Amino acid sequence: MTFINYASREINCKIVYYGPGLCGKTTNLQFIYDKTNPTAKGKLISLATETDRTLFFDFLPLELGNVRGFKTRFHLYTVPGQVFYDASRKLILKGVDGVIFVADSQRERMDANVESLRNLELNLKTQGYDIKSIPYVLQLNKRDLPSALPVEEMRAKLTFGNEPVLEAIAFSDEGIGVFDTLKAVAKLVLQDLTKTT
Amino acid sequence: MATTDVVMYDEEFNQIKTILSKLRTDANAKLVFLVDKNGQQIAAHGNIDNLDTTSLASLTAGNVAATDALAKLIGEKEFSVLFHEGENDNIHISIVGLRVILVVIFDERSSLGLVRLRVKKAAGELNAVFDSIMQKVEAEKASSGASFESPFAEITDEDIDSLFSE
Numbered sequence: 006m007t008f009i010n011y012a013s014r015e016i017n018c019k020i021v022y023y024g025p026g027l028c029g030k031t032t033n034l035q036f037i038y039d040k041t042n043p044t045a046k047g048k049l050i051s052l053a054t055e056t057d058r059t060l061f062f063d064f065l066p067l068e069l070g071n072v073r074g075f076k077t078r079f080h081l082y083t084v085p086g087q088v089f090y091d092a093s094r095k096l097i098l099k100g101v102d103g104v105i106f107v108a109d110s111q112r113e114r115m116d117a118n119v120e121s122l123r124n125l126e127l128n129l130k131t132q133g134y135d136i137k138s139i140p141y142v143l144q145l146n147k148r149d150l151p152s153a154l155p156v157e158e159m160r161a162k163l164t165f166g167n168e169p170v171l172e173a174i175a176f177s178d179e180g181i182g183v184f185d186t187l188k189a190v191a192k193l194v195l196q197d198l199t200k201t202t
Numbered sequence: 203m204a205t206t207d208v209v210m211y212d213e214e215f216n217q218i219k220t221i222l223s224k225l226r227t228d229a230n231a232k233l234v235f236l237v238d239k240n241g242q243q244i245a246a247h248g249n250i251d252n253l254d255t256t257s258l259a260s261l262t263a264g265n266v267a268a269t270d271a272l273a274k275l276i277g278e279k280e281f282s283v284l285f286h287e288g289e290n291d292n293i294h295i296s297i298v299g300l301r302v303i304l305v306v307i308f309d310e311r312s313s314l315g316l317v318r319l320r321v322k323k324a325a326g327e328l329n330a331v332f333d334s335i336m337q338k339v340e341a342e343k344a345s346s347g348a349s350f351e352s353p354f355a356e357i358t359d360e361d362i363d364s365l366f367s368e
Contacts, residue, residue, distance in 0.1 A: 008242040012215035017242045047256045052264075061264060064241075066256045069365040072357060077365060080241065080260065096267040100240030184366065192362045199357055 007102050007198060015076045018194050019100055023125045024107035025117035026086035029146040029175045033107060034063050034083055036180035037187065041067065059085040062097050079191060095128050103140035103194040105186055108163055110145050110153035122163060136165060140193030143170045144186045214335050221327050222247040229320035230312035237262050237303045244302065262295060266303055296321055299329040
């Protein structure tokens, strides 16, 4: 549910990072926070446990600039990845405009990816969204790890159709793929606004 | 899309600002602000200079969403009012017309009773404004055929790329 304010000429969109526990959702957000111009970002809020596991959500507001005279703001959220936080995940998906699924490339995490993706599909459905038609991007994270599965194998198991698939190493100093992923989903969200609702 | 987009026009935005400003004076509050259920700030009135209102909005919405889910768990429709009491400042959160969240921050210069009373009146007025916004959106949709005209109808790849150029 995009919020368009004609009075102050602003448009606000909500992007959610989804994925299994420890796949790197918060790391994506942390990198974006670290590399963004201080004037363009708000505070990064992390509701986490003492061991830095996300408890409710992380939140980062980003102001990207103008499109057609409208100030464009993206509100980035992550969900808690651990299976038993499902009630919280449902809440965070409310009113989402675009979803990024962060998949963990390690072979031993493939089952967790599939489970989390099914969970995303189901939770979106209960909110009335179809994962095949909303702005949606798949990120294959941790490409640098030795047990990373080949991209083709991951695509075969995790894609729905023609969604953009991006490779990433969010934990690296360059945050490889992090901004490309955000850009891909932002593009889809803005394009979605041009469609009739 | 599952829900209609929220659209805010000048006229209603000014009405909302007037209602919030009046509520702040009547309730003797420090700050009054309005957030939608997804955490987008709609309007604020009061001293917001030292306050991170974006975070305030998103945490309020998270708080309301969690409380809402708690209500459903025990078989309640909703908890329409949340109140957090602090040493100096207090936060009163209420849901207006199932749509938006009205937040009032006040200190010892006011009281919970006064805030509740004034909030109730303001909520009725806000509800009327949001009804009129919804009607306007519906009317525009009907008159322009398929949908109201989005200002982004002709957005190009360059427009999007330029957002990320810095």
